[in-house]
Every structure is written in structure tokens, then in C-alpha cells.
Amino acid sequence: MMLHSYPLLISIYKGEGRMLIVPLIDHIAGYSIDSDWFINLSDLDNAVSVGEGVKSALDYIRNSPLSSLTPNERKENAAWKKNTKYRSRVAFWKNNHYVRVKITEDNQYIIHSMKKSHKRQYAYDEIIKEFILFADADAEEIGKAVIESFIESERYYNMG
Secondary structure, eight states: OOOOOSSEEEEEEEETTEEEEEEEEEBTTSSEEEOSOOEEEETTOOHHHHHHHHHHHHHHHHHSOOBOOOHHHHHHTOGGGTTOSOOSHHHHHHTSEEEEEEEOTTOOEEEEEEEEOSSSTTOEEEEEEEEEEOTTOOHHHHHHHHHHHHHHHHHHHHHO
8 A cells, every 4th residue: 555645634624613624645646635534523622522533534544545536526525515505615715714734754743724825716825823743742732733723713814
């Protein structure tokens, strides 16, 4: 089985009363895609639940083969479409906050909320708030960093 390349990436979206955790996996063509496996949590869940969701997504990446989905299959199976009122990726992007979790080769967690790009739709560019956790971070520490990243994103966008 081919291994996914580092850093391992997980996208987390917050909106509509939920957090959507989506691991990114490598495609056989050599780029990363959202997996069609995801976790939906209430945005009221505690830090332990959120951290366990991140750890489950990380396990999924480590245990999944490279993807061979076609662009059409990816569109049909897109995690962002599940349990949302938004019909387009752009509307979803505009109405959800975003946190990225990067896991480095030495298992360090880099967790940050990101600003929506003004240049490219459904892209993110600058970091709003970043946390760096060591490999031995437990689920609660990871979850607290994710939740705090979302709080900073909400604060940033409510001021704008």
C-alpha cells in the first residue's frame, strides 16, 4: 500500500450548528483530495469529542489507500454536500468557518483557522490563529485548539 505524503491534512468546517471533519487523502494522480469519509459533530460537542474526531480522521488517512475517484465521483460524494442547506460549494464556503489541521512527519499537530481568499472562491489564504501541539497531545488538547481556532475565526469575521 502506498503511503500518503506529509504533512497529513484534515479540513474542519463549522456552520449550521455542526462541525464537519474531512480528511484529505492523496490521489493516485499525485494531488490531494477530500475523502468521501467524514465525521459530523454538533458544534456544541466538547473538546474531547472534537479531538477524538480529529484523531479518527488521522487514523482514516493512515489506513486508507490512495484514491482513484474521478472528478465526477468526487463531486457526487463531496462531504460538504452532506447535511447542509447550501446547494453550491461557494455558498457553503461563504457560510462556514474553516480550520486546517496539519500533522507533520514527527506527529506534531499544527492547527489553524484561516481567512477566506478574496482572490479565489473556496480557497483560504492567511492564518487567523495557529496552535502547535506536540505528538503526545491528547484528544482534549487537540479539541481545545480546534475550538479556540474557530472562536478566533468567528471573532475575526464578526468584526469585519
